[in-house]
Amino acid sequence: xxxxxxxxxxxxxxxxxxxxxxxxxxxxxxxxxxxxxxxxxxxxxxxxxxxxxxxxxxxxxxxxxxxxxxxxxxxxxxxxxxxxxxxxxxxxxxxxxxxxxxxxxxxxxxxxxxxxxxxxxxxxxxxxxxxxxxxxxxxxxxxxxxxxxxxxxxxxxxxxxxxxxxxxxxxxxxxxxxxxxxxxxxxxxxxxxxxxxxxxxxxxxxxxxxxxxxxxxxxxxxxxxxxxxxxxxxxxxxxxxxxxxxxxxxxxxxxxxxxxxxxxxxxxxxxxxxxxxxxxxxxxxxxxxxxxxxxxxxxxxxxxxxxxxxxxxxxxxxxxxxxxxxxxxxxxxxxxxxxxxxxxxxxxxxxxxxxxxxxxxxxxxxxxxxxxxxxxxxxxxxxxxxxxxxxxxxx
Amino acid sequence: xxxxxxxxxxxxxxxxxxxxxxxxxxxxxxxxxxxxxxxxxxxxxxxxxxxxxxxxxxxxxxxxxxxxxxxxxxxxxxxxxxxxxxxxxxxxxxxxxxxxxxxxxxxxxxxxxxxxxxxxxxxxxxxxxxxxxxxxxxxxxxxxxxxxxxxxxxxxxxxxxxxxxxxxxxxxxxxxxxxxxxxxxxxxxxxxxxxxxxxxxxxxxxxxxxxxxxxxxxxxxxxxxxxxxxxxxxxxxxxxxxxxxxxxxxxxxxxxxxxxxxxxxxxxxxxxxxxxxxxxxxxxxxxxxxxxxxxxxxxxxxxxxxxxxxxxxxxxxxxxxxxxxxxxxxxxxxxxxxxxxxxxxxxxxxxxxxxxxxxxxxxxxxxxxxxxxxxxxxxxxxxxxxxxxxxxxxxxxxxxxxxxxxxxxxxxxxxxxxxxxxxxxxxxxxxxxxxxxxxxxxxxxxxxxxxxxxxxxxxxxxxxxxxxxxxxxxxxxxxxxxxxxxxxxxxxxxxxxxxxxxxxxxxxxxxxxxxxx
Numbered sequence: 047x048x049x050x051x052x053x054x055x056x057x058x059x060x061x062x063x064x065x066x067x068x069x070x071x072x073x074x075x076x077x078x079x080x081x082x083x084x085x086x087x088x089x090x091x092x093x094x095x096x097x098x099x100x101x102x103x104x105x106x107x108x109x110x111x112x113x114x115x116x117x118x119x120x121x122x123x124x125x126x127x128x129x130x131x132x133x134x135x136x137x138x139x140x141x142x143x144x145x146x147x148x149x150x151x152x153x154x155x156x157x158x159x160x161x162x163x164x165x166x167x168x169x170x171x172x173x174x175x176x177x178x179x180x181x182x183x184x185x186x187x188x189x190x191x192x193x194x195x196x197x198x199x200x201x202x203x204x205x206x207x208x209x210x211x212x213x214x215x216x217x218x219x220x221x222x223x224x225x226x227x228x229x230x231x232x233x234x235x236x237x238x239x240x241x242x243x244x245x246x247x248x249x250x251x252x253x254x255x256x257x258x259x260x261x262x263x264x265x266x267x268x269x270x271x272x273x274x275x276x277x278x279x280x281x282x283x284x285x286x287x288x289x290x291x292x293x294x295x296x297x298x299x300x301x302x303x304x305x306x307x308x309x310x311x312x313x314x315x316x317x318x319x320x321x322x323x324x325x326x327x328x329x330x331x332x333x334x335x336x337x338x339x340x341x342x343x344x345x346x347x348x349x350x351x352x353x354x355x356x357x358x359x360x361x362x363x364x365x366x367x368x369x370x371x372x373x374x375x376x377x378x379x380x381x382x383x384x385x386x387x388x389x390x391x392x393x394x395x396x397x398x399x400x401x402x403x404x405x406x407x408x409x410x411x412x413x414x415x416x417x418x419x420x421x422x423x424x425x426x427x428x429x430x431x432x433x434x435x436x437x438x439x440x441x
Numbered sequence: 442x443x444x445x446x447x448x449x450x451x452x453x454x455x456x457x458x459x460x461x462x463x464x465x466x467x468x469x470x471x472x473x474x475x476x477x478x479x480x481x482x483x484x485x486x487x488x489x490x491x492x493x494x495x496x497x498x499x500x501x502x503x504x505x506x507x508x509x510x511x512x513x514x515x516x517x518x519x520x521x522x523x524x525x526x527x528x529x530x531x532x533x534x535x536x537x538x539x540x541x542x543x544x545x546x547x548x549x550x551x552x553x554x555x556x557x558x559x560x561x562x563x564x565x566x567x568x569x570x571x572x573x574x575x576x577x578x579x580x581x582x583x584x585x586x587x588x589x590x591x592x593x594x595x596x597x598x599x600x601x602x603x604x605x606x607x608x609x610x611x612x613x614x615x616x617x618x619x620x621x622x623x624x625x626x627x628x629x630x631x632x633x634x635x636x637x638x639x640x641x642x643x644x645x646x647x648x649x650x651x652x653x654x655x656x657x658x659x660x661x662x663x664x665x666x667x668x669x670x671x672x673x674x675x676x677x678x679x680x681x682x683x684x685x686x687x688x689x690x691x692x693x694x695x696x697x698x699x700x701x702x703x704x705x706x707x708x709x710x711x712x713x714x715x716x717x718x719x720x721x722x723x724x725x726x727x728x729x730x731x732x733x734x735x736x737x738x739x740x741x742x743x744x745x746x747x748x749x750x751x752x753x754x755x756x757x758x759x760x761x762x763x764x765x766x767x768x769x770x771x772x773x774x775x776x777x778x779x780x781x782x783x784x785x786x787x788x789x790x791x792x793x794x795x796x797x798x799x800x801x802x803x804x805x806x807x808x809x810x811x812x813x814x815x816x817x818x819x820x821x822x823x824x825x826x827x828x829x830x831x832x833x834x835x836x837x838x839x840x841x842x843x844x845x846x847x848x849x850x851x852x853x854x855x856x857x858x859x860x861x862x863x864x865x866x867x868x869x870x871x872x873x874x875x876x877x878x879x880x881x882x883x884x885x886x887x888x889x890x891x892x893x894x895x896x897x898x899x900x901x902x903x904x905x906x907x908x909x910x911x912x913x914x915x916x917x918x919x920x921x922x923x924x925x926x927x928x929x930x931x932x933x934x935x936x937x938x939x940x941x942x943x944x945x946x947x948x949x950x951x952x953x954x955x956x957x958x
Binding site for chain 2: 063066282283288290294297300302304305
């Protein structure tokens with residue numbers, strides 16, 4: 047009996063096997079990406095149908111998400127407000143993602159963007175709060191921009207120095223630096239606020255000048271420009287080349303005579319400086335104030351210091367591709383927010399669930415770029431019977 | 442008559458296995474009998490290990506069937522393989538360093554009854570006595586030599602009751618004496634009725650130890666022969682598919698002059714242990730200095746110290762004498778960049794090709810840039826010169842690649858090495874250091890590389906050649922320096938030295954130490 051079972055067992059093929067594919071062709075990568083998005087859409091649809099108990103149609107839900115991101119079609123005022131809002135937040139997310147990219151390409155896992163943005167924003171805020179009117183406006187703007195860049199760079203350099211000279215873990219180090227920065231900002235916030243219920247905006251004299259009705263237009267222009275500059279910095283310059291080599295193998299870099307310590311510190315200075323600039327510009331041109339770090343709205347970062355990590359990875363460290371990924375994330379974030387406003391079923395947590403579904407599908411889909419699943423003959427036979435022609439058979 | 446008495450242990454029929462677009466095995470038939478030693482011979486990349494991995498449950502064949510003792514089986518995991526009495530000893534040992542030998546054997550054994558290390562130890566002792574192994578069951582793995590670890594791996598497999606043993610390149614890391622001891626044990630196991638399959642590409646071993654040879658070529662079966670009917674030439678021909686002249690070129694040194702003088706070189710690792718201990722030697726221009734030693738005896742550190750990648754202890758000195766000049770240059774304490782700026786034309790082909798010499802995710806052009814990206818002023822990296830060089834190397838060395846911008850980690854090992862050596866030779870070195878330059882390469886590529894190095898030697902370059910195959914070192918080098926535990930154990934003339942002599946130099950220091958301590 048036991049022997050018979052063993053024999054039967056022995057003849058069974060594994061139910062499913064993972065088989066490595068060669069380098070994916072362009073066609074295949076496009077197909078996989080499209081497939082991932084389609085899968086995401088399907089799962090999200092199922093989710094909408096289940097949570098909405100079938101009373102909310104998918105079209106309706108999607109159109110609400112669209113309205114929440116780009117405004118109600120035809121309604122010019124709504125479209126203008128929504129699109130500007132989406133643009134500035136997408137640009138901010140883009141900027142932080144771009145800032146992270148050189149560090150990530152070097153395999154330096156900087157998850158301290160949050161803190162670097164905050165400290166940059168705070169540095170600018172100190173100038174705006176304490177030195178308003180003490181110098182000419184152009185001078186003022188130059189100082190505001192300079193201090194946020196320096197503050198962000200310092201916040202980036204500290205963990206880099208420790209990593210380069212003592213081999214500390216940069217992930218933990220940069221993470222902890224976030225909380226230090228936030229608490230410093232809270233200190234200033236409380237000090238300036240005093241007994242008021244909230245901190246008023248800083249002196250208008252220190253604000254960025256308006257362009258096309260918004261002072262944050264500058265931010266959008268600068269942030270998008272940075273994406274292009276970073277693209278060329280990484281692709282074409284000596285610095286960019288050094289970063290790529292270190293990212294692949296620090297030993298090869300040493301062998302080639304690259305000063306690895308110097309490059310780590312320099313690159314983190316750049317990464318932190320861009321984060322700092324993002325924080326400074328957000329305070330100077332968008333918020334005109336700072337907020338308590340635990341507050342949900344009007345904070346300097348919106349938590350984008352962490353979201354940007356996902357953006358950078360999804361775009362495969364291509365800073366121009368990040369423009370689209372940032373918009374996608376904004377669509378999910380704002381769209382699901384609107385969905386929650388319109389339908390109470392989706393008010394709590396639904397947005398995060400759907401963002402999770404989409405990210406899971408995109409990231410999980412990457413598996414199929416390099417691998418495919420092979421089912422055992424029994425499964426194949428079912429499949430073959432269903433499709434009479436059996437087009438899938440191309441061994 | 443004799444044939445009939447043989448019992449088939451394993452039969453593989455029509456096995457095909459592909460990885461992406463690479464066909465690792467195609468319609469391979471394979472038979473092993475009970476009580477024989479079978480060599481599975483083939484060049485690197487011919488699919489030997491893949492075929493055996495399908496027996497040991499690591500891969501599952503795309504097509505074909507496997508029969509064990511005449512019964513069709515399906516091996517889906519290493520556990521299935523064990524149940525069928527198949528055990529594989531991999532090239533890279535799978536042992537827990539901080540455990541003793543017994544603990545490693547007991548690990549993952551799901552035996553019924555009480556957990557008793559004593560009982561396990563007793564059984565290990567039985568196995569040792571039966572086949573002539575020498576192993577202390579209480580020794581911790583991190584204290585073991587490579588050969589002891591290998592012994593432990595074999596015992597582990599035997600303990601689990603395997604009667605079909607697969608050994609993947611078992612002698613790659615052993616000295617000639619250790620290899621001889623291993624072969625003795627293997628013969629004992631054969632006489633006990635076990636089937637032993639040895640995966641190898643070393644012809645002399647095949648001839649000395651095995652009963653039959655199965656040869657694979659480019660994933661396909663090239664044939665099976667009785668060892669007694671085979672010669673080195675006939676086997677090579679089957680492996681490569683054409684007649685190959687196995688002779689390695691060795692030109693006579695012309696006007697050798699000291700190029701690099703190393704004196705009292707000592708290097709310590711992070712734990713303060715000397716990895717190089719008071720090393721002194723001279724590398725002459727127009728000569729090949731071979732370096733032999735068991736792996737991990739300081740070869741890597743020595744080359745890295747010369748290249749400026751290791752910190753040397755005070756008192757060490759590495760002096761470089763440029764051609765036609767008496768102005769000596771001291772290399773100690775200088776970074777690779779400083780050394781290059783001094784005008785020292787030093788080329789280095791490190792052991793870890795993709796982890797140190799090249800960048801795997803980059804194409805040929807960008808790998809050339811490792812040396813030349815700094816050319817020109819301004820912030821932009823220079824790519825033009827490197828692209829030109831990449832094209833030249835691709836042409837001259839016949840590098841097989843879809844294009845000079847294809848990531849080189851997608852290339853075969855031989856082509857990767859051609860890219861690396863090509864770049865280092867293109868820099869017109871006066872000292873050329875290579876570590877395991879032909880490891881993992883097929884015969885023809887290996888011969889090309891010996892030829893390239895010999896050409897450099899003729900040009901008056903001081904070549905330092907770290908090798909693992911003693912036959913090659915004896916045939917190719919002019920002098921051989923033998924390292925043992927970070928010390929120079931002797932420098933011999935390669936034209937007169939013997940393999941046994943070098944084998945002894947590789948180990949005797951260790952025996953002395955055990956005697957003293």
